[in-house]
Amino acid sequence: MKIRVPKKLIEVALPLDDINAAAAREKSIRHGHPSTLHLWWARRPLAAARAVIFAQMVNDPGFEIGAGFRRGVNKKEAEIKREKLFDIIRDLVKWENTNNEEVLNRARAAIRESWRETCELNKKHPQAAELFNPEKLPAFHDPFAGGGAIPLEAQRLGLESYASDLNPVAVMINKAMIEIPPKFAGQAPVGPLVPGDHQPDLHEDWSGAKGLAEDVRRYGHWMREEAFKRIGHLYPKVLITEAMAADREDLKAYVGEELAVIAWIWARTVKSPNPAFSHVDVPLASSFVLSSKREKQVWIEPVISGDKYKFKVRTGEYPKEIKNGTKAARGANFTCLMSDAAIPGGYIKSEGLSGRIGHTLMAVALEGNRERVFLSPTLEMEELATSASPSWAPSALIPEDKRSMFTPLYGLKTFGNLFSARQLVAINTFSELVREARNKVLGDFENSQNLQSLPYNSSQYADAISVYLSFIVDRVIDRHSTIATWDSSPTKLQLRNTFARQAIPMTWDYGEGNPFCSSSGTFGSSIDWVTKAILKLPAQGNGTAVQANGQTQDISHLKVVSTDPPYYDNIGYADLSDFFYIWMRRSLKSSFPALFSTMVILKAEELVANPYRQGGKDRAEKFFLDGMTEAMHNMAEKAHPSFPVSIYYAFKQSETKEKGTASTGWETFLEAVLRAGFSIVGTWPMRTEMGNRMIGSGTNALASSIVLVCQKRETTAESISRRQFQRQLREEMPLAMEAMIGGTEGASPIAPVDLAQSAIGPGMAIFSRYESVLNQDGTKMSVHDALILINRAISEYLDPDSGSFDPDTLFCDSWFAEYGWSEGPFGQADTLARAKGTAVNGVVEAGVLESGGGKVRLLKWQEYATSWDPKQDHRVPVWQACHQLILILNQRGETDAGALLARMPELGEPIRQLAYHLYTLCERKKWAEEARAYNELIGSWHNIVAASQEVGVRDQQHTMNF
Known part of the structure; x- marks a missing residue:
């Protein structure tokens, strides 16, 4: 007996403009956003994930019209009901409604109503007891969970949520978001009060994750204070003297005060290539500007005397040449400070590979009274930094992928090479303190008077707190490496993070931060970011995060599936996340031994097309196609038959050219989806870039990802000829295009910038509903050729000559x-x-x-x-x-x-x-x-x-x- 599956809203229409506007706005949300819990690359916006899952689960009201399920609903009634669902989505995607229970309950009620409707249609099915229990919603699974936005939003919508990923860092992020908070919801904090805190009222509200967040704050504070006792001498304040202020009006107000250091600003050095100065270590500085504020410009002046030089901080309008430091051109091209001789990239690489790249201190940034104050460096400051002696440094090699890992080209080959000696001492101290804090939680938990009949023990709670404490350390690490540069822009004047993009670049001048000051990127500010993110988590229902291979996992069995898989060759998650894994492992290995059993993340099974790892471009493409096909087939076979599967795909590689919209990654991904046995029934462009990137330079910068709506292809699907496929395109594409540019009832028309990607959906729906499309010679038509014909149909429809x-x-x-x-x-x-x-x-x-x-x-x-x-x-x-x-x-x-x-x-x-x-x-x-x-x-x-x-x-x- 065939399952009767109502068409879902996502297969028919979406209020796309509202979803995209909310997703774009979300990029500017900082405090409390789950992305601030721990860095992850290419995380989907919560608004998009929430809307997609909701629309994937609710029945489209129009399914009743002519579908043979029920009678008595006319088109107008269907449009009114659809508009109500659109209104739920419009409220649902707003950031301010993230935890609005009234809005969420409306969405949950609509989901349950649709599920009961589906169960009623299938109550006589032989597998009704297994598949269609009206009292219990199917669970949710994301087999490529990554940064966790999708499983988090499934949980927020009332579903039991499962997240799996191969990457241990991703698994930990998902545990922190969906597994840990519900388990300890309502728990009062057990840690001792932070000095200065008021004694909590006996009836204080510890609902949701409030108690958990409070304990993270308390133990985080303890870690900071304990760390300062041990290594605070490496981060002394600076006394402002009369001599310092003699020629600096901006310093006179601070004479006699001790100011905390925000950052020591260094430049890497190489020996001058000029024979006359070959004994001099000259700076590789990309800029000498410290502050570009119009009213308070501050810059570094190199003062040369014979074969020596020093740096002096100056205020006032800086000369134009200061802006570029000793940089001569793009890339690793500099000029010798002493002789103006060219220092080409090849020379710098040779020096780096020989271990001869050094560093010199150029300036110091201090915390003033609501301002930044800059000082010239002293020999004592430099000696203090170099006196630090770390007990351990990561020896794991940085993968030599020249597309995203650039430091090995210059001799920085291990992850330990990315940190200064003082940074290594600090991070080692913080990592050790995570383990010590865990032991402290154990003792405090056992001594707490507020714990009775709990479904967990002290060890489980201590492990949970340790996870968030390790995330605080990871936030510090992101700002405290020699890849983190000083941002001199007027609104910043702070350290940038290591991962300003999805790569580990080579930087020439860098800022060495003070983790104990009050600037951004410090330990204290990281506590604040993490605790605020915990408070925004739903902390309800059940959530499970595990390590599993998407190709072989069986978690998807009879679950609703939505996922954001790896994007062909765009991002090497495993390579990048080793940066955090090596430190996380030191803190959490005893609590999660299975996840941290290896020195670095295993990369052989990661589903990305990586030529350096897989032996060339062709082999990499085959590896990705075969592996992704297997993963998609696994989902197609296991996912609950009552729901389509939604799959995100990043469209960053695509370009719309004269022949249409296509790219190698996009075509290969579509090929995998279709080979897996899916039929594509819709494509929705999700606009997740900032509003000021509305139009890229001829590229599709706007739609950063596309959601494919997929159904398992009918086993009775036949093959058709190329000519039949072209005829169906001519017959069906105009109607689909008209619906897109006209907009369905209540939904805005597809914006022109998104039309090229969206229109591929109905074309691929035709192509993928068949077992194959056969060319004249009997061979199967490729996705590449199908896309050419689909793009041609799109162009013909839009061509004024055809109208x-x-x-x-x-x-x-x-x-x-x-x-x-x-x-x-x-x-x-x-x-x-x-x-x-x-x-x-x-x-x-x-x-x-x-x-x-x-x-x-x-x-x-x-x-x-x-x-x-x-x-x-x-x-x-x-x-x-x-x-x-x-x-x-x-x-x-x-x-x-x-x-x-x-x-x-x-x-x-x-x-x-x-x-x-x-x-x-x-x-x-x-x-x-x-x-x-x-x-x-x-x-x-x-x-x-x-x-x-x-x-x-x-x-x-x-x-x-x-």
Whole structure:
């Protein structure tokens, strides 16, 4: 008996603009966001994860129409119900509603209602008892859990949540987010009060993870104080003397005060390549600027005397050459401070590989009164730093992947090489204190008077606290390596973190931070970040995080599955996370021996296409394709049959070119999904970049990931011919495209910037519903070839020549594609105009073309008249109407644009289709600024139409009253 599966909302429509806006906004949220618990690369926004899981689980109201399940629901009723689901999503994705129980309960109720509906449809199924228990929702699983956003949001929506990953660091992050908080929810803290804290009331609220967070704060404070007792002498304050302030007005207010150091700012050095100065270690400084604040510029002046030099901190406007330090060009190219001789990258690499790269102190940043104060370095400061003697340094080799691991090229080959001696002493101390704090938790737990009949013991609680304490240490480590540079920008004046991007770069000047001061990146601030993140975790339901291979795991059995798998060759998670693993292992190995059994993370099974690891590009692609196919097949076979599987894919490699949207990684990933037995029933672009990255330089910077909605392909699926596939594209793509640019009820139209990726969905839905598409020679059509045909269908739909556009618009479009806004020869324009059924003079008369001196030029929309009235113009091409609308939108806003549209309502649909087409054309030609105007018009389309309808109603009422 076949399972009756209602179509889910995610297969039909989403309020994509609302989801994308919330996801983009989330990038600017800091305090309390789970991403601040521990760094992870390419973590999905909570808003997107929450919306996708919800839409994946609720039935689309339209499934009742003509689907044979139930009768009596008309289209209008379905639209009203769908709009209610959209409203839930709109509330659900807002950051301020992350823990809003009223909003979450509405979402949970909708999920349960859909589940009961599905159970009712299948109550006579032979496996009903196993598959369709209306009293218990299916559990959730993410087999590539990574940073944990997806399983966390499943738990927040009321599902029992399972997270698995091969990477031990990812497993620990997921334990900290979904497994530990619910287990210890409601637990009062057991640690001693921090000095200065008030005694908690006996009835104080310790609900959720509040008690857990409080204990992390208390033991974190104990660790900081204990560490300072042991190594505080390595981080002394600096006494500001009269001599220091003699020529520094900014220091006079601090004379006699001791100021805490924020950072010591160093430059790496090499021996000068000039024979006359070959005994001198010269600095490799990428900048001598300490503060670029306009009102308080501070910089380093190198003072040369004979064959020696020193650094002196100066205030006031800095000379232009100071900005680039001794840097000569991009990469490892510098100039000798002593002789101006070139220091090329090859020379620096040779010196580094021979162990001859040193370092010199350039300046010191101090904590002033709500400001940064900078000092010239002293010999005593440098000697104190070099006197530190670490008891241990990581000897694990940094993988020599030249795409993301750059330090081995310069002799920094081990993870221990990434830290100064003083940094190693500090991190060793903090790591040891995690273990000591665990023992302290054990004792305090046993002595606590508030613990009765708990389902866990002291050892389990101590392990849990240790996890978060190790995360605090990892946050410190991220800012306290010699890869962390000083940020001199006006709003920062602080240390950058090691992982400013998904790589370990080589840096030349770096900041060595003080973990005991009050600046960002210190131990104290890290306690604050971690505890605030814990407080935002749901801490309810059940969660489990384990280490498992996605290709062989069986956790997905009868579970709802949503996942964010590795992105072809974009990120080597295992290589990068060794940076944290080696330290985490020192702190947590005794508590989690199975997870930390190896010196470094095992990398052979990691599902990424890595040429250096897998023996070349072709082998890497095959490794990824075979492994991902196996992992996807595993999901297809095990996932609960009542729900589609949602799969995120990062689209960062893709480019929209003349042939369409494609990339090696994207094609290989799609190939794996289809080989695994999935049919793709939808693709949704999730916009997770900041709003100021709306238009990239011709690339798809906006849609940083795509969600594939997949169903297990029917076992009865047949094969079809290439010709049949093309015919189905011609028949089905126009309807799908119309739905996308028109928008379903309650959902905004797909923005032009996202259309290329979204439109692949219906095309791949056709391609993937069959066992195969056969070429004329009987071979199976590849995903690459299918994408070419799909992209061709998209272009044909958007091409004005295929629609009912007027001749003037057809001429303008073809001319624009060739010349943009530039001039071109009259003769060529005359020939083109005749071919399109118009004349150059006629297009000039329409007010969109300029002609003279044997040249013609399309007028830019900024050159159009703002007083234009389509009712008074006897020749109104769609081209003109579209660009007049853009002009009014930009100058006067949506309301006035709506009033203009109300004067030409019959042109609304052609204008919109032309805007989509012109956006796609501009994107492919990398005309970013031109593309922006068309994208913004479509982005405002709903509001413009609404405004035009209001004008129409007012006009009608005015006529009736008259």
